[in-house]
Amino acid sequence: MKKRTMKAAVLHGKRDLRIEEVPIPDIAPNEVLVEMKIAGISGIEPQIYEGGYIARDNIIAGFQAAGIVKEIGNDVEDVAAGMRVGFDPNLHCGHCYYCKRGRTLHCENLQGYGVHRNGTFAEYFAVPESNIYRLPDNLPFDYAPFIEHTSCVLHSVEESRVEIGDTVTILGAGLVGNLFIQLIKNRGASKIIAVDISEKKLQKAKEQGADYCILSQGNNAANKIIEISGGRGVDVIIDTAGVPCALENIIEAAAKGARVNIFATYPLESEIKLNPFKILEREILIQGTYCNPLTFGKALEMIASGRINLRALISYEVTLDNIEQGIIKKRDDDIFYVLVRND
Numbered sequence: 327m328k329k330r331t332m333k334a335a336v337l338h339g340k341r342d343l344r345i346e347e348v349p350i351p352d353i354a355p356n357e358v359l360v361e362m363k364i365a366g367i368s369g370i371e372p373q374i375y376e377g378g379y380i381a382r383d384n385i386i387a388g389f390q391a392a393g394i395v396k397e398i399g400n401d402v403e404d405v406a407a408g409m410r411v412g413f414d415p416n417l418h419c420g421h422c423y424y425c426k427r428g429r430t431l432h433c434e435n436l437q438g439y440g441v442h443r444n445g446t447f448a449e450y451f452a453v454p455e456s457n458i459y460r461l462p463d464n465l466p467f468d469y470a471p472f473i474e475h476t477s478c479v480l481h482s483v484e485e486s487r488v489e490i491g492d493t494v495t496i497l498g499a500g501l502v503g504n505l506f507i508q509l510i511k512n513r514g515a516s517k518i519i520a521v522d523i524s525e526k527k528l529q530k531a532k533e534q535g536a537d538y539c540i541l542s543q544g545n546n547a548a549n550k551i552i553e554i555s556g557g558r559g560v561d562v563i564i565d566t567a568g569v570p571c572a573l574e575n576i577i578e579a580a581a582k583g584a585r586v587n588i589f590a591t592y593p594l595e596s597e598i599k600l601n602p603f604k605i606l607e608r609e610i611l612i613q614g615t616y617c618n619p620l621t622f623g624k625a626l627e628m629i630a631s632g633r634i635n636l637r638a639l640i641s642y643e644v645t646l647d648n649i650e651q652g653i654i655k656k657r658d659d660d661i662f663y664v665l666v667r668n669d
């Protein structure tokens with residue numbers, strides 16, 4: 327490749343994002359160089375942009391993307407130049423306590439793109455072959471950035487043991503809430519109840535398959551959920567909202583044996599009040615899940631199957647040049663996912 331510099335969106339600090347010409351990354355023998363075709367702006371980028379989620383200084387932002395392989399390292403075996411690929415943006419070390427027990431998402435040396443190492447809001451990015459996934463021909467580039475989110479949602483659905491016939495409440499009906507609704511519908515839940523403070527988001531949830539939508543005002547949600555479930559409460563509660571008082575309230579609607587999954591990224595100082603006797607008496611399981619322990623391939627297959635409607639979740643598009651506008655726009659009520667095009 328003759329050109330050795332590329333355009334990239336470099337985050338120098340809080341609200342200081344600059345489009346710059348930087349060197350194209352060198353690849354290690356086990357890595358491939360990917361030309362970015364499409365990237366996505368998720369909920370975390372506005373948080374990093376505003377300084378609410380800590381990333382390394384002077385970092386190229388972004389972690390959800392897909393593209394075409396341009397160069398391969400000497401030790402790369404199964405990936406070739408010209409392949410359409412997506413990639414798992416979490417790199418685990420393979421030698422720490424957790425990696426050696428197969429719990430790679432708890433890796434003590436986990437490296438995330440756009441947080442610890444340079445990300446995908448650039449014309450090119452380097453990825454180890456082990457994290458590359460070939461995209462099937464029938465999977466459009468536009469849907470590939472969703473694979474990472476879907477892989478994390480899939481992990482949460484599995485850990486929450488959503489079963490056929492379960493009644494499930496999803497707290498928060500943004501991008502992730504809507505992915506949950508679709509995956510849980512596919513899993514065979516009998517009733518899905520979406521809760522949000524935004525009518526626009528609830529409208530989307532309804533279109534995506536929620537059976538009931540509750541506009542949350544104060545602490546009204548738990549009572550309404552109990553009423554909908556015939557007084558019993560719900561089998562599974564998924565929290566994608568990240569609002570402590572909303573979580574406190576919604577746990578009141580947990581049925582006996584319910585699983586409560588905390589998926590939202592809460593501010594570090596957040597606290598909630600719990601009644602331990604109710605947790606004991608109802609045998610409620612409260613669990614957090616994040617990241618994607620080797621569920622990327624499953625998520626890719628799920629998306630390629632066409633069973634999830636992603637088109638409806640793409641709300642806005644930008645190019646690398648106006649990416650800052652996209653990050654700011656992502657916070658709007660009616661914006662679910664923002665695509666970044668490089669073509």
Ligand SMILES: [Zn+2]
Pocket residue numbers: 418419420421422423424425426432433434435436
């Ligand atoms: Zn490790």
